[in-house]
Amino acid sequence: VTEREKQIVAIRTAWIAGVFSMIVGIIMLLNYWQLKTTDPLESAALKALVEQLQDDNTNDALKVEIRNLDLMSRNAFFTKQWQIESGAWLLIAGIVILVISLRIYYSSRALISVPPTRESSLDIELMISRRWILYTVFILFGAALIASYFTIDHLSETYGLTETTNVKDEVPVQQIIPAGTADSPIIENPEVLAEQDVATPTTENTQSPQPAENVTPQSVEPVKTAIADYRQQYPSFRGPNGLGISPHKNIPITWDRASGTNVTWKVKIPLPGFNSPVIWENYLFVTGADKTNESVYCYNATNGTLIWEHKVTGIERPAGKPIKPTEETGYAAPTVTTDGIGVFAIFATGDIVCVDFQGNRRWAKNLGIPDNHYGHASSLLLYKNKLIIQFDTNSGGKLLAVDSSNGSTIWDTPRSTKVSWASPILASIGNQVEIVLSSTPKVAGYDPENGKELWSVDCLSGEVGPSPACLNGVIFAANEYAKLVAIKPGSPATILWESNEYLPDVASPVAANGLLFIATSYGVASCFDAVSGELMWEYESPAGFYASPIIADGKVFFLDVDGQMHILSLAKEKSLLGEPKLGEKAVSTPAFANGKIFLRGYDHLYCIGK
């Protein structure tokens, strides 16, 4: 074989190997692209069938079809994967042959020649080297400089806790009601109640509603209640002012659904919802909603008959992507509120409606679709003629006050907070009644007259679900993965103490008699000294707590997600008084009125009482 023939064979082999490798490479790239874009688990057809199955989960033929399609797409996926693996070996073989051929070709043509005379001197070479070294160093250090200036530091966003140290000594002496006198009326912030011209009505009328089957909506007169009776109502989420305290006595601590012991009535609510019952005199209000329907229900609190249902329709909504709340939140998580004249309800769609006690609509509007990945859950609260709405969304937060008589906006305060699911409370702080809100990153107080922010403390993080609590002018706020804090409002507000032993995820804290109670989603109820932050006791439940604990009748009522109530004494020493079971899962906070407990399970509404 001559050198020339050797070169011809080598170069031809190289060409063949090169073209072969290129074809294999292109096929592999296409295959890889197909593999990436047709993930069997992301198949649109499969997803459509799965969605169909969710609506009709008894369809066996559909199940078989899904399995077949799944198997087919997986087979296709693995076949392509095999093709890529095989192609890789072919490609390697092609490239190896190509390289060997080219090496043979070039080595047989290699001529050792004397290099041309260098034109540049060493002096010039060194100068060029120095110059390029400098250029490169400038580029590298310049890149570091740019990186230092244009990098966002998210970690420092939570560095707001500047007042958390050594503040325990500053805790003011506060009058604590001894635990043993817990039976005395526990009314938090009576000033609030006195100041609040709740319900503005003036005439006394305690007309009891008639059972649904005997009355038409037209026959129900609006209930008007004196201010003095306000405390006897349960007008909003977690009771009067949203503080989680009910003044009602003679609350039962034993019941049994199976035997019917102490279960007065039980009704199925037509539409789902996790909101809590609200009671005014003998009227009980709840809401329910699904993807297409929203309703306000009015029940007779005595016998559970449905007095009326108001279907929330005809509200013009802004155009946009339909909301998709999670199953755990649903379309009707916020609890209604009432002033004895109107019932105010809000839904995950942003629809807000006011209905009178006869079920007639007074006004309705849409606040804008809440940009909330779980679904809007903040409940409503009334202050005088203002309906207070905490509207924290992923697109920005705001606190709104709308006129309870016509729905017009009275004031609108923007908030630099993240999305939250907590509800507002009304707290008496000094001589001032304040709206207090929990969210990330701040807990803040607002003037209910004009919406002006009075104070704030950056102390929370994460997805805030628990609402704040108040005792003797001290605010308590907490959230899981953040902390539990006791705040003394003011200018500036200071953190009195903080703890991270037991943190709630959904349930709100509640405080009374110098004690603070926390219920966690992993099933631990705990009691803290409200002044010092010392952990007094802890109680473990077999299931977690989503419903907020409520204080009533000298007891603390913890309802777990399995529907079991854990009743403990309102005392520094742990004392379990009862563990009655509802027999149905429950996440809604219980309501208390007239010696009865109203519990909403996943499907039914119960009245517990003698």
Place this chain on the structure above:
Amino acid sequence: VKSQILKIAATLGGLFITILTIAQQRFPRPDFETDYKSPTLETPEPRFGMLEYVDVFILFIVLSLTTWLILKKRSRKGVMYVSLFSLLYFGFYREGCICSIGAIQNVALSMTDATYAISISALAFFMLPLIFALFAGRVFCGGACPLGAIQDLIILKPIELPIGVRKALGLIPYVYLGLAILFAVTKTDFIICRYDPFVGFFRMDAKFNMLVLGGSLLLIGVFVGRPYCRFLCPYGVLLGWMSGVSKKHLTITPGECIDCKLCERSCPMDAINKPVVEPVSAKKDIRRFILSIAAIPLWMLIGGYLISSSHIYLSKANRTVALAELLIAHPELKSDLTHIDVQTFMASGQSMDELKNEATAIRNQFYTGGWILGAALGLAFGIIFTRKTIYRQREDYVPDRVNCVSCARCMSFCPVGKEITEYPSQQTTTT
């Protein structure tokens, strides 16, 4: 001599077989009776018992053999065959792990974290090439490195890069080495391993981006000799330092250089220093040299300040910092069931405060490390710059000890001491 070589080879061969015989996997993979197939591991299986020492032993043999081939035998072919063996063994058989380049990170981490135990084999893989470099130059690059071998095989039409480009790109390995150590000691990542451009080929599981990177480097390598070794390899920096002061080193000519210039373009890595006989302007050069030396502390200060200032950016590569920032900026992701890191954190029971504190501590490490790294880079750049103010007169063609990868190509071009029949003279054009 031949009989001595045969005896040594037989002894080593016997020892090797003996080790292989006793170095069985102590815990063989269970044999399932079902159709279950064990999934392929992302990284090579760990070596049990004696097997890891087999790798060390083979590395030692390869380094010794390469040294002998370069210093005594002066055989380019021999070096090529050894490097081919290394490519097959350390590359395709051992799937690129463990390798001396990545061992930098193990060593760095073990020096700063008392709880991290480095294996003897990792330490040996890190030390052996450096020790050999100290005595014989970068024989590891020439004969034992699979990354070097795969690039060496595809050098087909090498071109000479402009001096400025070479010097500019030649600084990158220092940055890469510094970042690799910083990321290792902060337990952020082993970036040398993660961004090894050829390990995906060895394991036949390259991700697309690494396939593109490795493929591009190989394609460039057809025209630019060993681009990874010269412009990226962090271990090359350490080997270069050792080789620069090595006791012995590869020589182009076995005797006295006859200045035939035949070797001048033989090195595809541009690592041959040419004779310099130009007059030196002493006064001007001394002033420049002194200024360069005096500027080094300033380089270090600026480097330390700038790199430490970018610690926030750098620390984002750390998973803990990234997770903390993610959850602070997007707390809604806590409910994202598809986000593995978030769900793992949520299931761990760790609080956000703990996560944030941990992330802050790591960020502080980056700040301190940024000062050290920046100052070290400033020092390295300052020295490199200063070296470019020094004129060294040379009469012969000699390998650049720092950059020469001991591939032995240049030797085959040298006619000194060769019979005319050994030399491809029939194709040589001379003047």
